[in-house]
Amino acid sequence: MRLYKKILRVVLLLLAVALGYGIWYCWRAFPIISGYGAKNLASGIYLQHRNADSVIKQELSFFPVSLASYDIDTKDSSVTASVFGLAKIKAIYRHRIGCTLVNDFPEAEIRQQRFNIPVPSPENRDTIAWPYGDKVAEPVPASVDxxxxxxxxxxxxxxxxxxxxxxxxxxxxxxxxxxxxxxxxxxxxxxxxxxxxxxxxxxxxxxxxxxxxxxxxxxxxxxxxxxxxxxxxxxxxxxxxxxxxxxxxxxxxxxxxxxxxxxxxxxxxxxxxxxxxxxxxxxxxxxxxxxxxxxxxxxxxxxxxxxxxxxxxxxxxxxxxxxxxxxxxxxxxxxxxxxxxxxxxxxxxxxxxxxxxxxxxxxxxxxxxxxxxxxxxxxxxxxxxxxxxxxxxxxxxxxxxxxxxxxxxxxxxxxxxxxxxxxxxxxxxxxxxxxxxxxxxxxxxxxxxxxxxxxxxxxx
CATH class of the missing domain: 3.40.710.10 (DD-peptidase/beta-lactamase superfamily)
Structure with a gap:
């Protein structure tokens, strides 16, 4: 009986240690999973103009990122990710600026930032040879098979x-x-x-x-x-x-x-x-x-x-x-x-x-x-x-x-x-x-x- 109790105490101690480590690891890892998922899904949707399902399948389906769930708010131009409802992290999109994770700064403060990024001069790039435009020169050099x-x-x-x-x-x-x-x-x-x-x-x-x-x-x-x-x-x-x-x-x-x-x-x-x-x-x-x-x-x-x-x-x-x-x-x-x-x-x-x-x-x-x-x-x-x-x-x-x-x-x-x-x-x-x-x-x-x-x- 004494041996049984000793073994039981050891097992319970090991379980407690394992549980503690698991909680500690999740506390550290879940925000990273949420942040990775929210940021990359937001950029895929709003910057690349891709379908959310495509982004999730091709970029976000690997473990442990696959544990994340997403709330896509197109009116807000944002994506919020979480893992089992925990560690919610939001990524917001701003036109011509791209996507940013809301970390350490209030969202309102981030949205108020001014980025005076110039708009490239309008031109018909298809009439200008690459690299200055997008017209591909022909013919291909003879040295290219x-x-x-x-x-x-x-x-x-x-x-x-x-x-x-x-x-x-x-x-x-x-x-x-x-x-x-x-x-x-x-x-x-x-x-x-x-x-x-x-x-x-x-x-x-x-x-x-x-x-x-x-x-x-x-x-x-x-x-x-x-x-x-x-x-x-x-x-x-x-x-x-x-x-x-x-x-x-x-x-x-x-x-x-x-x-x-x-x-x-x-x-x-x-x-x-x-x-x-x-x-x-x-x-x-x-x-x-x-x-x-x-x-x-x-x-x-x-x-x-x-x-x-x-x-x-x-x-x-x-x-x-x-x-x-x-x-x-x-x-x-x-x-x-x-x-x-x-x-x-x-x-x-x-x-x-x-x-x-x-x-x-x-x-x-x-x-x-x-x-x-x-x-x-x-x-x-x-x-x-x-x-x-x-x-x-x-x-x-x-x-x-x-x-x-x-x-x-x-x-x-x-x-x-x-x-x-x-x-x-x-x-x-x-x-x-x-x-x-x-x-x-x-x-x-x-x-x-x-x-x-x-x-x-x-x-x-």
Missing amino acids: TVQLQKAIDNAMQALSKKGKPAYTRAFLVVYDGKIVGERYAPGFDKNSPMIGWSMSKSLTAAVIGVLVKAGKLHPDAPAPVPEWKNTDKEKITLKELLQQTSGLDFTEDYGSPSEATNMLFKRGDMGAFTAALPLKFQPGTIFNYSSGNANILSRIIRHTVGDSIYPAFPYESLFYKINMHSLVLEPDASGTYIGSSYSYASARDFARFGLLYYNNGMWKGEQLLPDNWVQQTIQPASANKQKRYGYQFWLNGAGETDPSKRWYPDAPADMYFADGFGGQNIFIIPSKKLIVVRLGVLTIDENKYLREVIQAIKN
Whole structure:
């Protein structure tokens, strides 16, 4: 009997511990699930003008996000998500601003924010050759095997994810020598459809930093202008260390469980401030630690540098509209700062335009928009990144690596660099092949395979 009671006490204790852990985990995880679901469903409905069922099926059906339930209020232009009726989080849509989670700030205050974003000048883009308009030049250059290229594009569009599931590739576009030579879209999407860039947004943010460097407002080697860091152990973190993901901040980029990344994106109203307040874990400049938080500090630096009055329009007027990225929408957090790590939407052609800007060393229509040496600095690997695979918010394929097996993509040239986002959003820039390849979808496919097939179709 005594043994039975001891066993019973142990079992009850274990059950209590398990229950306590379960409650603690749900308390942390449910708001993240709700935030992820509300934000992405709202952007799908109101920004992309898609059917809610399609968004839920293709983007929100994986566990544990599939636990969320949604209340869609089209009159309010909002989506409220919850998990078993708990952890309700609301995302609101504002015209030309996109969707924002209502976190840490009252909804009324968020809605009262003024974003004086300019409207792109009206023009008949179909009469102007790409990249300045949308007219695709003909004929295709003789060095392009159009049959082989179309087969490569077909294969990419039909490819399953790496786990054998539908990848929902929505756009695949190939630019050769500055001209569109191949392009295809999934049903329901076309050349004008805005699609999420996820972490390709980091590369866009870095480019805006480049504009400010060219203007003499910022310097990569200077301490990052973050007010909270003065007279602290973080005051010597440089702008370059933020760009190269070597800031040393204690940030975990993990989306499989509650982490700094998920807390920042789905529970915090001022993402840059949240990350800036984190403690140092490493000596700045010594350890490569990929962090969406660094990109949001950069975005906040842009805001503080140019000032609140012109900040909302600044990325568009100073750079993106100049390169004809008229479909671009940069979504802000509740504080009004653009989420520089993750939330940009643009058409495949506009993402290709951004790639072309870097391919052309930061020059557009004869105007040098980025510093003369910006692209060269961008593709220099961070010294703390032992594999030499990261520069200024861009990934590097090999950075001079002569052994293909040591490259990120063995069948692509060593000089390739790329913007990369969750689910296989990519802008691949391959200077030696005069190529830019854009792929947008929901799940990652075999990128090395489709890069190899595209490259083989170009006979240069």
